[in-house]
Amino acid sequence: MAVLKIRTLPDPVLRRKAKKVTKIDGSIQKLIDDMIDTMHAAPGVGLAAPQIGVSLRVAVIELPGEELITLINPAIIKKQGERIVAEACLSVPGYQGEIKRAVTVKVKAQDRQGREIRLKGEELLAHALEHELDHLNGILYIDHIESPDKLWKLTQQL
Numbered sequence: 678m679a680v681l682k683i684r685t686l687p688d689p690v691l692r693r694k695a696k697k698v699t700k701i702d703g704s705i706q707k708l709i710d711d712m713i714d715t716m717h718a719a720p721g722v723g724l725a726a727p728q729i730g731v732s733l734r735v736a737v738i739e740l741p742g743e744e745l746i747t748l749i750n751p752a753i754i755k756k757q758g759e760r761i762v763a764e765a766c767l768s769v770p771g772y773q774g775e776i777k778r779a780v781t782v783k784v785k786a787q788d789r790q791g792r793e794i795r796l797k798g799e800e801l802l803a804h805a806l807e808h809e810l811d812h813l814n815g816i817l818y819i820d821h822i823e824s825p826d827k828l829w830k831l832t833q834q835l
């Protein structure tokens with residue numbers, strides 16, 4: 678287990694479409710453990726593998742007081758509603774922006790044992806699911822910013 682360096686813009690790995698995990702072996706288990714350690718150290722509520730330089734479809738999410746979720750090869754199967762949220766990203770340090778996200782998101786994925794899981798996220802979890810799944814497609818929240826005045830520099834690091 679190790680805390681790894683979080684890649685930030687303009688690192689090209691953040692813009693690559695991550696590859697599907699075909700075999701959940703020891704290297705994937707180590708990757709997940711490292712991602713969890715790195716997320717905790719940041720601290721953050723979610724991390725996608727490209728953020729530590731690994732272009733594979735793996736993400737972890739841990740909202741305050743909630744159980745840790747590990748997602749392998751996740752896909753959004755349904756989105757509902759729309760709301761404006763303030764968003765930031767460990768890979769875009771020093772900024773925050775306002776974008777539209779869904780209110781509820783349904784995702785299917787595999788867990789770290791390779792079992793198929795389905796989960797439904799509302800509000801903050803929906804938000805985190807969309808954010809982390811975007812990372813796997815090389816998309817950052819700043820791509821959803823509709824006008825320059827919706828992105829601002831933070832005077833204090835969050």
Ligand code: ZN
Binds near residue numbers: 765767808812
């Ligand atoms: Zn992010």
